[in-house]
Amino acid sequence: xxxxxxxxxxxxxxxxxxxxxxxxxxxxxxxxxxxxxxxxxxxxxxxxxxxxxxxxxxxxxxxxxxxxxxxxxxxxxxxxxxxxxxxxxxxxxxxxxxxxxxxxxxxxxxxxxxxxxxxxxxxxxxxxxxxxxxxxxxxxxxxxxxx
Amino acid sequence: xxxxxxxxxxxxxxxxxxxxxxxxxxxxxxxxxxxxxxxxxxxxxxxxxxxxxxxxxxxxxxxxxxxxxxxxxxxxxxxxxxxxxxxxxxxxxxxxxxxxxxxxxxxxxxxxxxxxxxxxxxxxxxxxxxxxxxxxxxxxxxxxxxx
Amino acid sequence: xxxxxxxxxxxxxxxxxxxxxxxxxxxxxxxxxxxxxxxxxxxxxxxxxxxxxxxxxxxxxxxxxxxxxxxxxxxxxxxxxx
Amino acid sequence: xxxxxxxxxxxxxxxxxxxxxxxxxxxxxxxxxxxxxxxxxxxxxxxxxxxxxxxxxxxxxxxxxxxxxxxxxxxxxxxxxx
Numbered sequence: 001x002x003x004x005x006x007x008x009x010x011x012x013x014x015x016x017x018x019x020x021x022x023x024x025x026x027x028x029x030x031x032x033x034x035x036x037x038x039x040x041x042x043x044x045x046x047x048x049x050x051x052x053x054x055x056x057x058x059x060x061x062x063x064x065x066x067x068x069x070x071x072x073x074x075x076x077x078x079x080x081x082x083x084x085x086x087x088x089x090x091x092x093x094x095x096x097x098x099x100x101x102x103x104x105x106x107x108x109x110x111x112x113x114x115x116x117x118x119x120x121x122x123x124x125x126x127x128x129x130x131x132x133x134x135x136x137x138x139x140x141x142x143x144x145x146x147x
Numbered sequence: 148x149x150x151x152x153x154x155x156x157x158x159x160x161x162x163x164x165x166x167x168x169x170x171x172x173x174x175x176x177x178x179x180x181x182x183x184x185x186x187x188x189x190x191x192x193x194x195x196x197x198x199x200x201x202x203x204x205x206x207x208x209x210x211x212x213x214x215x216x217x218x219x220x221x222x223x224x225x226x227x228x229x230x231x232x233x234x235x236x237x238x239x240x241x242x243x244x245x246x247x248x249x250x251x252x253x254x255x256x257x258x259x260x261x262x263x264x265x266x267x268x269x270x271x272x273x274x275x276x277x278x279x280x281x282x283x284x285x286x287x288x289x290x291x292x293x294x
Numbered sequence: 295x296x297x298x299x300x301x302x303x304x305x306x307x308x309x310x311x312x313x314x315x316x317x318x319x320x321x322x323x324x325x326x327x328x329x330x331x332x333x334x335x336x337x338x339x340x341x342x343x344x345x346x347x348x349x350x351x352x353x354x355x356x357x358x359x360x361x362x363x364x365x366x367x368x369x370x371x372x373x374x375x376x
Numbered sequence: 377x378x379x380x381x382x383x384x385x386x387x388x389x390x391x392x393x394x395x396x397x398x399x400x401x402x403x404x405x406x407x408x409x410x411x412x413x414x415x416x417x418x419x420x421x422x423x424x425x426x427x428x429x430x431x432x433x434x435x436x437x438x439x440x441x442x443x444x445x446x447x448x449x450x451x452x453x454x455x456x457x458x
Contacts, residue, residue, distance in 0.1 A: 012159075012160065013159065013160030013163070016159060020181070021233065023184045023187075023232055024184070024185055025183060026180065026182075026183030027178065027179070027180055027181065028177075028178070028181070029176065029177065029178050029179075029253075030175075030176065031175070031176050031246065031249070031250070032174070032176075033173065033174055033246065033458055034167070034172055034173055034174065034175070035173075036170070036171055036172060036173030036244060037170045037171070038244070040170075048383055048384055048387075050381075050383060050431070050434070050452070052434050053431060053434035053435075053450070056434055056435070057434075057436075078457060085170055086168070086170060090457070090458060097185070099178065099180065099376070102178070103178070103250065103254055103257075106176075107250055110246055110250075110458055113457045114456070114458035115454070115455055115457075116436070116457075117455060117457040117458075118431070118450075118452065118455055118457070119455060119457035119458075120384035120452065120453065120456055121457075122384070133385050133453065133456075135453075135454075135456075136453070136454035136455065136456050141454070180376055195301055195302055195305075197299075197301055197349070197352070197368060199352050200349060200352035200368070203352055203353070204352075204354075225375060225376075236376075237376060246458070257376055260375045260376045261373075261374070261376035262372070262375075263373065263375075264373060264376075265301070265349070265368075265373055265375070266373060266374065266375035267302035267370065267371065267373065267374055268374045269302070280302050280303050280371065280374075281374045282371075282372075283371070283372035283373065288372075
């Protein structure tokens with residue numbers, strides 16, 4: 001039952017040590033988001049965040065998910081700061097009795113973290129000529145409608 | 148790109164070392180299935196499997212998923228034999244460019260492994276009086292219709 | 295000669311994990327009928343075909359499928375992996 | 377006196393991450409109008425309210441919301457977490 005907003009990297013293995021150990025846990029799902037580079041031009045991503053609001057916004061999202069799917073455990077870590085290609089941006093983990101619950105809760109967390117947690121991504125290119133804020137996608141906003 | 152049918156336990160962390168490292172990977176999803184005990188009566192689960200057919204059936208399922216979602220990496224491990232409460236039964240991991248692809252592919256793998264990979268579960272109670280084959284659920288068969 | 299293998303409760307009801315069967319059955323259904331007529335344990339195992347699945351040479355098939363060229367027939371309940 | 381904070385390109389356009397504003401605005405919209413009338417950089421930052429979000433005391437709100445009792449107003453583009 002952990003939520004963390006941090007600049008440091010995290011280790012999936014250590015984070016999952018002891019995760020979802022209750023006897024009524026039948027399924028755990030993890031999601032890890034990484035800095036992706038499709039073009040070979042990206043140097044790093046700068047993630048800005050709203051300290052304080054991040055924590056309360058994520059706590060609310062997590063509470064909603066835990067109630068809706070009777071999670072036996074959950075974990076959310078989101079980083080901020082300068083993140084190079086291939087590094088981890090964030091992770092969520094969910095534990096539940098059945099697979100559908102664990103999957104749905106993880107997707108719900110991701111959909112809401114994407115559009116309702118105060119983080120903003122800026123992409124900086126290798127030659128330093130481009131530094132652009134990533135625009136929110138309509139599809140990300142639409143994704144919330146399914147819940 | 149690994150598929151393994153084995154009796155030994157596995158370590159999520161070691162299995163994921165080096166997983167999804169391609170620069171165009173933006174999302175990885177893992178699912179772990181565990182022996183669950185809701186009533187406190189379960190001693191262990193015995194998983195029977197069809198050697199040979201397991202491997203070919205899983206290879207086909209994985210091929211279908213990798214094509215359908217352009218996965219940048221995947222992993223399937225399924226155990227057989229005597230598995231006590233709380234132990235890991237199986238895991239899948241998927242890596243893709245976007246989160247929706249990684250989630251969908253992992254759920255697809257799970258739905259098909261559930262109903263199309265030749266494994267059978269028997270639950271043995273603590274007092275030894277009950278040993279029952281787990282019945283396939285209609286909902287598991289129905290789950291395939293969404294794909 | 296065909297190798298017939300059984301899994302889960304089908305194996306338990308028939309009492310052996312596999313056996314070589316001398317048969318002239320042309321389809322899975324004919325093989326099932328032949329086995330059922332042999333002994334009660336087969337009749338019991340094959341009493342409800344709806345709850346059975348069949349694989350021919352390790353690939354899922356159905357009861358109408360021909361047996362020509364098939365070396366291994368497997369009978370088992372619906373799978374419960376994952 | 378109200379603390380106004382800015383994030384992402386809103387912060388860049390306005391040029392400061394936060395500032396204390398002396399205002400008698402009763403709603404977010406009135407505060408926005410007041411800021412826009414002050415200097416061009418505000419006018420630029422608030423030119424398209426459709427592409428802006430507002431939080432009052434660290435909770436998402438909307439432009440019609442009253443400012444009574446609010447200590448911190450934040451303006452930022454749609455979030456891109458995850």
